[in-house]
Amino acid sequence: MVEVNQQLPEPVPETGLSIAEAARRTGVSTHTLRYYERAGLVVTPVDRTHGGRRRYREFDLEWITICTRLRATGMPIKGIRRYAELVAAGRGNEDERLDLLESHHDQVLAKIAELQENLKLIARKVDVYRGRLAAGDADQLWVPNRTPAAR
Amino acid sequence: MVEVNQQLPEPVPETGLSIAEAARRTGVSTHTLRYYERAGLVVTPVDRTHGGRRRYREFDLEWITICTRLRATGMPIKGIRRYAELVAAGRGNEDERLDLLESHHDQVLAKIAELQENLKLIARKVDVYRGRLAAGDADQLWVPNRTPAAR
DNA sequence: CTAAGTTTTAGAGCGTGGTCGAAGTCAACC
DNA sequence: GGTTGACTTCGACCACGCTCTAAAACTTAG
Incomplete structure (x- = not known):
């Protein structure tokens, strides 16, 4: 940032x-x-x-x-x-410059897509925590038997 | 990636x-x-x-x-x-876990926004290069007098 | 002219996140 | 039982992108 x-x-x-x-x-x-x-x-x-x-x-x-x-x-x-x-x-290498910039551009787009994708899991977990905390249900979150969604 | x-x-x-x-x-x-x-x-x-x-x-x-x-x-x-x-x-620190995840979530959103913002300049340059190359105008891109948009 | 503050260089050092190597242990198959 | 090959630990090493230091030179205010 x-x-x-x-x-x-x-x-x-x-x-x-x-x-x-x-x-x-x-x-x-x-x-x-x-x-x-x-x-x-x-x-x-x-x-x-x-x-x-x-x-x-x-x-x-x-x-x-x-x-x-x-x-x-x-x-x-x-x-x-x-x-x-x-x-x-x-002069004379403008095509290479374009390649370089374009390929970086595409990589950044891909990176953004990846961030958004990975963020989904995090957002889901935030929702779970928020929901359970609001419900006063928080101790369900750590289940010794290892329910993954809650960890 | x-x-x-x-x-x-x-x-x-x-x-x-x-x-x-x-x-x-x-x-x-x-x-x-x-x-x-x-x-x-x-x-x-x-x-x-x-x-x-x-x-x-x-x-x-x-x-x-x-x-x-x-x-x-x-x-x-x-x-x-x-x-x-x-x-x-x-048990007992679910609020801290939520804080941590939530704050990371927000940071990622901010990071994505920053990427998109900075990407704009790159996209503009790609467009300039693409346009000029298509127009066979590429040698205008490097102007010794330093027209910045073309660099 | 002097003193204080900037800037110069080359090179060392640092934080992050792995990645690798050596020497020894374990497992599996013949 | 012996030989492969996977796995163990632990410390060294690496790439990256700065960041800082030291000693000298420059600039500016008084």
Whole structure:
């Protein structure tokens, strides 16, 4: 469960943003921002000040946001790196990019379906407990003889 | 993504099942079955042969299945252990069990909602790629000037 | 100019959830 | 009784995705 930054975007100044500010806006820690860079998730190297400090542009924030959405839907770091590499490679691999995104999309749909399926059993058990507790019948729930529905 | 064992249940013989057979039926490796036991996920110790080997009953398989459903929906090992402890403690904590299950249930619903939300951006990008590829327009997708929608 | 606060790097460390290996025991069949 | 093969325990190991540390360099306010 992730804090999704849902406000109107504050404009990014010409000079770019410090890593701390970029972290605040994207909801990712500074540590993680640097880690993502090291891990090859970033398409274009982030600009630096003459002193070597990162300056994040609108552009970079948007890409990081894409990364966080892919992460939040369970794409592994490797998959995102692959996507970043394709984008970095430039024109000519758009079909591969589509494949990658489409297949991830389908996997997420499948994952959601699986969650919903498994949730059914849990919901059933919640109902059982709720029903019996309401009926003051709760001690029926733990039956030494192992009636499974109640466990 | 998990193989959900969706067949009619083969009956468990009086003598119980070997760990290998229990693994096959629950879709969990023997290593993991032992690990779950060590980790305190099992309410009642699994029966043993006189030689010390585990014999799994219907009962045990059902509990393991509950564990796998909880795992598949993202409940951490600690949470499942807590639930197992409550069940093992017997009568009198049914309200706590309900709390635990209910709160997990709600978390899963929230997780699904989050997945669906984040999936939207991915679906949009898939559509963009698909549209442009169909239009033979794909080289518009990587624009050096950084039009974000296309990346 | 100085002091305080940020950011830099490389690398180590951590939490989670298994997964595996070694050495020994048990069961089954010939 | 001997040989396979499955099973036992226990601790080590692994992949993943961060997360943190240390020491040095940069930036800014006063």
